[in-house]
Amino acid sequence: MDFLELVKRRYxxxxxxxxxxxxxxxQRVLEAARLAPTAANRQxxxxxxxxxxxxxxxxxxxxxxxxxxxxxLVVCACAVLAEGxxxxxxxxxxxxxxxAIVVDHLTLAAAELxxxxxxxxxxxxxxxxxxxxxxxxxxxxxxxxxxYPADQPRPKQRKAMDEFVRYDGW
Numbered sequence: 068m069d070f071l072e073l074v075k076r077r078y079x080x081x082x083x084x085x086x087x088x089x090x091x092x093x094q095r096v097l098e099a100a101r102l103a104p105t106a107a108n109r110q111x112x113x114x115x116x117x118x119x120x121x122x123x124x125x126x127x128x129x130x131x132x133x134x135x136x137x138x139x140l141v142v143c144a145c146a147v148l149a150e151g152x153x154x155x156x157x158x159x160x161x162x163x164x165x166x167a168i169v170v171d172h173l174t175l176a177a178a179e180l181x182x183x184x185x186x187x188x189x190x191x192x193x194x195x196x197x198x199x200x201x202x203x204x205x206x207x208x209x210x211x212x213x214x215y216p217a218d219q220p221r222p223k224q225r226k227a228m229d230e231f232v233r234y235d236g237w
Contacts, residue, residue, distance in 0.1 A: 073179055075223075080183030082218035083138035092180050093140075096213070099176030103169040106161035111150035112169045115143040115199055119212075128194040130187050130210060138183070138214025143199060144170045146206045166208040174211065183216035 068076075093116075100114060119126060123136040135141065144166045151162025174184040187210040195207040225231075 068179060073175060076220075077175060077178035078183075078220035078223070079185040080212070080216045080218060081132075081134045081185060082216065083134060083183060083212055083214040084217045085137065085139060086215050087139050088182065088214060092182070093213075095180060096173055096176045096182065100169045100173040103165075103172040105165035105168065106152035109150050109152050109162075110165070111147045111152075111162040112166050113145045113147060113205065114169070114173075115145065116213075117141045117143065117199070125198045128191065129198055130190040134185075135187065135210075135212055137217070138212035140213040142173065142184075142211050142213050143195065143207055144173075144209045144211075145201065146208050147204060148206060149204055163206075163208055170209050170211065177213060181215065182213060184211040184213055186211055 097114070103112075105112065117126065117140065119136045119139060119141055126136050126141055129135075146162035146166045148160055148162050151160040151165065153160050170186065174186065177184050188208075190207070190210055192207055195201065195210075199207070201207060
């Protein structure tokens with residue numbers, strides 16, 4: 068599939084079939100995420116795969132939406148801040164950016180394989196820590212369900228190119 072077509076096809080899925088994701092398909096998605104570039108190739112990212120079956124109540128403590136627990140899997144993308152590359156000029160730790168790149172690779176690979184995802188940032192981080200047993204030095208950054216879509220994409224609303232892009236400065 069053409070990359071631009073893939074980007075156009077990917078959407079935030081908010082209804083999932085309960086169908087199991089085949090292991091080979093799951094491994095392809097995870098490999099795309101693992102191969103994502105990270106600052107100085109430090110890979111300060113960890114993915115936690117959570118089977119939703121029987122864990123719905125605990126997962127809803129993290130993000131209380133029906134569709135969040137419909138898919139067979141939920142992925143939590145975490146940053147290990149101590150492993151992140153730090154920009155010397157201002158101390159900016161790039162681990163959070165690295166997580167975003169990894170999740171983007173994951174969501175695009177999932178879409179190419181017919182799976183759906185939905186980036187979730189509006190979750191309760193304390194509940195995530197408790198439910199997943201995260202150590203203090205690991206920060207949950209994003210979640211996404213992972214499964215087969217049971218809905219249809221809506222038209223995407225995006226800014227016009229001339230509003231989105233600047234040339235040679237602000």
